[in-house]
């Protein structure tokens with residue numbers, strides 16, 4: 001083993017640049033609200049080893065670039081990140097790649113006096129939309145997703161047939177509540193023409209498929225429901241290579257009402273917040289293989 005100490009993988013940039021873009025071409029304003037992280041990869045050895053900052057595009061400059069690009073419009077988180085990645089990799093020879101990530105928050109128009117208001121909005125708290133661009137030389141990986149999409153069904157779910165040992169106390173059930181916060185990330189094929197893709201439409205459609213997938217079949221386990229949801233997305237969207245999920249099983253325990261002389265025919269539950277089951281999996285095409293580089297910097301499944 002060598003005693004020489006060298007620099008390993010590295011990236012740097014500005015994290016969580018909060019940018020809100022108002023489009024006011026007409027009196028009916030539009031709002032886009034993002035939290036952007038920009039990180040550059042490339043030849044930054046001199047900065048780390050010698051304190052030579054000649055290659056260090058300041059994180060402050062990266063932040064300013066986010067705001068300057070927003071002036072020309074955002075469009076979709078994916079399109080915005082792709083523009084940033086192109087700018088930094090084409091503008092600086094030694095920047096060979098990087099990672100650009102955004103969370104996107106949705107604002108709905110306030111319904112006032114029966115119609116949608118022109119310039120007043122209410123935050124839609126249903127889920128947070130996410131996007132990541134990972135660029136490595138000429139290869140661009142694009143991963144879209146969502147998190148905190150909380151769903152629940154009151155029947156058509158059960159859990160039976162699992163092994164029993166001396167530590168097993170869980171009773172089998174064929175009718176339980178199934179609830180989870182869906183985190184999902186789907187990776188678009190690198191062969192896709194990103195410039196010609198309507199990522200907002202794709203997002204809306206995939207979210208709808210995930211929700212439908214949750215409802216459609218009797219659930220023998222959250223694992224099966226996860227797979228149903230992913231399968232629907234891959235069947236309908238040929239441009240998506242794989243989808244990763246992280247889903248807590250938000251347990252709802254039937255409350256024993258017998259001390260009060262009451263029955264409880266599956267109606268009153270204690271919603272536990274912890275511990276929770278944690279179900280994570282990738283749903284992929286048989287021949288697609290995996291693309292670990294695309295997911296680098298994304299902790300765990302989602």
Ligand SMILES: O=c1[nH]c(=O)c2[nH]c(=O)[nH]c2[nH]1
Pocket residue numbers: 159170220221222223249277
């Ligand atoms: O859908 C479930 N999957 C599990 O793996 C599991 N384990 C458990 O205790 N309850 C459940 N439910």
